[in-house]
Amino acid sequence: VDETTPTTPRFTREEQASAVWLSHTVIPVAVVVISLYAYHRIPPAGFLAPEALIWLVFTPLVPWFEWPVASFVRLLGREDQPLETDRLRQRAFPAAFTLAFVLQFVALTFLLADTGGPISSPFASFVLAYTVFSSLLTTKFWSLGVALLVPTVYFAVMVEVYGFGKASERPSLAVYLAVTLLIIWLTVGLSFLSRLSIWRLQTSMDAEADLATLRAAVATQVWSRPSVSIGRLPARAAAAEAALAEYVKEHPSLALRVVPGRGVEWVEQQRIALAQSLVRSFSARDAAELLTTALGLGDVRYVTEQPAETDQVAVGNLGPDPVLPSEILIRAVGVPPSDDLLLNTVRVARREVAGARIAILLCPDSSDWMAQPARRNAQRSLATSVVILDAQELLRLVGETVPRRALMRAVRAQADLSKTNPFVVVGPTPPPMFFGRADEEATVTALLKDNSAALLGGRRTGKTSLLQRVRRTLTDEGWIVQYLDMHAVGDWAGFADLVSLQWQIEVSREFGPALMAATVREIRKLHGSRPLVIMLDEVDQLLEWDQGHTAPMVPEAFFRSCRALSQEREAQFVLAGERVLARRLWSPDSPHWNFCRPVPVRQLSREASDQLLIRPLEHLEVGLRDPETALARAWQRTSGHPYLLQTIGVGLVDLLNDREPENRSWLDADDVARITDGGDFRDTYVGTYRGRSTPLESSICNLAAAGATTIKRLEDQLAARNAPHDIGDIREAVRMLDVFGVLRAVNDEVVFRAEWMPDALRNSSLAGTLDPRLSS
């Protein structure tokens, strides 16, 4: 719809060409007829030749020339050869008009010279006529000047050369009358043509005045047909095409494509046609099937509810998603929403899907229900958020290039976001919320080629999540991966029982150094000879037990046997743990010294931190205004600790949940500040980083925050507070704090990794104090 602004009235090039062609068809014929009648001879060749040339040049330039050519092409059976006359015509117009303008005066010169000169000739009026015609046909302002100047000069020169002419050469009065009438008729005819442009403009202006109507017609037709052709719209073809193009451009999220010269069509025409038919006549079965197809659900199964024709339930797999559950229930019913229907849908969802946080209810019309804001609060009393889509909304969702995004917008607006909050602060992080750690993953997988690895890190830094990531990668690469969560394993008997339960392998409960090798043999019997990696998560308890063997067994006999298996390339190990594992790795007399290579798991990189906050929000169709400021704030208050970032994320989504649906599409830096400025977040920050630190470690942290930023100063400050410690203990405590990502020593200088820690401790009045456990 680029023609919305009014344009000046003017001929199109095609119309100009038509007028020129018409007048230079009529004029030569009339002149020949009149000459034969008046002078009994045809006009001179000097007249006929230029006129013929004009006619020949303009014949291919008129629009209707295409029809005989196309017919000829069809006759030859060569429709596959595209006619490019339009392009050629457009390029030829300027030269053709100039040529015609010049040639008409050349022709007239010969005619006047042959019939009595510019005054006496009955054709003398053609000078006036050409001036008028040119003025009528002109489209450019400057060409009016040419139309004035050229005939003036021409007439003056002709009069000067020929004078009045002889009276005896004048034909009868009827000839003069005939020429004059011809010119009158031609003038009126061309005036009619020139008025046409004004009338056309008027029509165009009417169309522009009705542009809103046109746009509405476009929108209506787009949403009511699988395709919209230009001819169906109430406008000229160009305007209709432009309006359609405009609609497509302004709705980039819709799966529409432009078909040049014809209109637009939906990419998924069958789906759209079905969705459109559902608006007219709702079918539960079709609606459920359509949505499962549009969302690309896998492993779809249908559950029969009664009556089946008006109540259809489908359950399908959405795949990994930070917000939506991997499996989702869709229920389509032929009645409007009600409290009972929602509760019943929740019951069905919880019956069919584990952890069904969201279910979708399709119905013919939900407008009345949605008009009642109180109804939305009903979601909070339901265990599952039921997102209601009526036939119109289903149609819009199906029309999206990515229908899942449309679903997410509905979730954002309707659901109780506290139940669909993608961020996780208790328990492990689900795979779709795992961001970053590419370096650590690469290090571990590279190490395993000929070594074992130990993941070292503080609480909630994501060791288990990283382990799971590596587990999936190695499984995909063809490794045999045996994983064991050792939370509840404190000795060999516990290990053997868990192995029996989880790996289906029978091992004696009485520990012996050879049993680990036997376990590996049993694994190989079950899974074959591919490379084997054994992952032991949370090994600290088992490590403690392993240090306490008595003769005849050697200390750490369990892990010594693991080391032997690793060195013999029978199996590699990935251990994950904290303090005990770190100490064993640092101890030169431990088998771990040259068994596992430590891989620290500290804070996330800045990029991964940003992603951890942004990506889930994007999935929720929530934008971050001024993202640089907001993310910088989050980084400053977390230094990339994944748990703290998740805490901020949970808080942000809770803020959204308290807003009206229309204000749920954005968050900003102030929202981040609202969460991180409070005392609760500060306590969480300190508690998360130092949750399991020893009294000495906590005290070192407090003293460093107050300015004791070298090992020597820390030693002095501890001594000054009646808590003297060996410098070796202080160094090990600093090393442990480095593992936890709190601080690190650089050439005996202590630098905080957790950059906000000094401020947080100062604000908590802990900076410079000793941990009470240490002082007592």
Add this chain to the structure above:
Amino acid sequence: MTTEGVQFRPNGCLSAEVRAYVERQFERDMFTHLSRHEWVSLLGPPKYGKSSSLMRVRATLMANGYSCAYVDLQRGRRTDRTYDSFLAGFAETVATELGTSFDRPRKRHRSQLESWLKAIVTDRFTNVAILIDEVSAVPEAFRLPFFSQLTALSTSKARTDMPDGELAARLVFAFAGTFLPSRLIDNANSPFNVSNELKSDDLTEAEIEKLAAIGLGGDAHHYAEQALIETNGQPFYVQDLFAAVQAAGDRPDLRASAFEARLAALRRGAGGHLVDLARVVKRNADIEKLVPRILDGSLRFQVGDEAHEYAIIAGVARNDAGFLVARNPIYARALVQFAEERFP
């Protein structure tokens, strides 16, 4: 004056059918967390409505399609000699609550909580909530394996795409009791570390007003105000006082005197709360040491201080703008007496 058919009930667990009850924020939070498939620890003093809340959340979850098992570890407390038999008893209760039977796991796996749960929570149970009340009643010898195995089960939620995470995807736990998580089990193996911690607080002013309006009729506002002043929203006391007013009939003078008489009885220890309070103070020397400073309001609350946190959880004190103070005026009077070694 009294609303017909609504009886205040200060004693016992208030099931979902009891109308003289107001839903509290921690109850809504518990429902939300469990719906999100997150575990919950509900901590609070005895007789503060934890069990009632568990029962009501259980009813709501069941109405929402959950299968629920309520396990009160103090009820029918057994003297299990082995961990296997403790798990067997726990499993039988869960199975009974779920209305199902199960085959006992093979002997070797009977020391694994997961194997018992796998036997009970078969594929036909899609969403199961196990609500464990009085969790501190787990025998001390079995705490480490029991809680560690629960923790391992929780962390397997991250492996829902793996067979070993399948059970956890269908299970959710809530724990309730009067305990400090770190005193039950060390941090690393604590299921409370992977749970949302909620506290059963006193009733708010709005909740007291709402409760009064349910069953007291025209003078509800007056007695709501009085109850708030005298009890600071202690749920048992509020119900108890409202029950006394309700039982006195419609005459205003009788209602007023019933309120005063019952208040006096509560101050003397009726209902057993002051006995519980005395027991907590006597058994915890670190809390007993805090009492004088709680009474004069000079004790600043320290996050992470076990004694401070347990004083709150056990109902001795509350956090008032950063300072620990007596939970309510009745407790404050009692604590003064305890300080003078006059225990109930």
